[in-house]
Amino acid sequence: MKGVNKLRGLYAITDSKLLADGRLLPYAEAALKGGARLLQYRDKVGSAATRLREADALRELCERHGATLIINDDAELAARLGVGLHLGQEDGSLATARALLGGRAVIGATCHASIELAEQARREGASYVAFGRFFNSNTKPGAPAATLELLEQARQHVALPIVAIGGVTLDNASQLIASGASLVAVVHALFAADSASEVERRARAFSSLFAAG
Numbered sequence: 771m772k773g774v775n776k777l778r779g780l781y782a783i784t785d786s787k788l789l790a791d792g793r794l795l796p797y798a799e800a801a802l803k804g805g806a807r808l809l810q811y812r813d814k815v816g817s818a819a820t821r822l823r824e825a826d827a828l829r830e831l832c833e834r835h836g837a838t839l840i841i842n843d844d845a846e847l848a849a850r851l852g853v854g855l856h857l858g859q860e861d862g863s864l865a866t867a868r869a870l871l872g873g874r875a876v877i878g879a880t881c882h883a884s885i886e887l888a889e890q891a892r893r894e895g896a897s898y899v900a901f902g903r904f905f906n907s908n909t910k911p912g913a914p915a916a917t918l919e920l921l922e923q924a925r926q927h928v929a930l931p932i933v934a935i936g937g938v939t940l941d942n943a944s945q946l947i948a949s950g951a952s953l954v955a956v957v958h959a960l961f962a963a964d965s966a967s968e969v970e971r972r973a974r975a976f977s978s979l980f981a982a983g
């Protein structure tokens with residue numbers, strides 16, 4: 771999509787429980803209609819066949835809406851579909867994934883609250899670095915904590931787009947953006963909703979927080 775920075779804005783992350791019972795595609799599309807720039811397929815429970823089918827459908831939706839699909843954890847699936855990838859510290863080598871996916875793929879790395887991990891991720895070929903969790907998270911309550919001060923430091927020292935994740939809501943996202951987040955990654959505050967139209971409304975509200983920057 772010309773003139774739009776794909777690595778700035780709302781980063782929607784799917785959740786297999788919240789998006790069960792046929793909600794995955796309508797709710798994901800609602801997030802994209804509301805302006806999500808990245809969509810991560812995060813599924814820890816499905817079979818390989820289900821994951822391939824769902825990720826392929828999401829790829830098609832992202833293409834239609836000019837957004838980028840990111841696969842969580844699974845470099846092989848990302849390579850098979852020709853889409854992006856997110857890797858945590860225990861999810862395998864970034865450098866190997868970069869070699870597999872090529873120079874144009876968006877590849878992100880979890881860096882918890884560590885500038886050193888972010889620097890290492892940059893050297894190994896990451897496209898963005900993710901810090902978190904910033905607030906109490908319904909989805910991953912045990913994730914290590916990060917602070918707004920860390921975000922300010924990362925903005926000064928890390929030459930990559932920064933993702934803030936963990937307990938992000940419409941009430942606290944502005945602080946993260948003001949402190950240096952290029953993208954806010956959201957599960958619960960986006961997808962724990964009674965309807966697709968409510969997801970779209972929330973996605974628009976998150977996206978509008980970036981309009982001024």
Ligand SMILES: Cc1ncc(COP(=O)(O)OP(=O)(O)O)c(N)n1
Pocket residue numbers: 810812842843856857858859860861878879880900901933935955
């Ligand atoms: C954008 C983004 N940031 C962080 C994570 C967490 O990745 P990881 O630490 O590998 O944990 P799981 O998501 O795999 O449980 C993420 N997925 N996306």
Ligand SMILES: Cc1nc(C(=O)O)sc1CCOP(=O)(O)O
Pocket residue numbers: 880882901902903904906907908909910913914935936937938955956957958959
């Ligand atoms: C997948 C994930 N990783 C985190 C980290 O801090 O690395 S927090 C998190 C869950 C984000 O979901 P919610 O928006 O519901 O808090």
Ligand SMILES: [Mg+2]
Pocket residue numbers: 842843856857858861
């Ligand atoms: Mg992971």
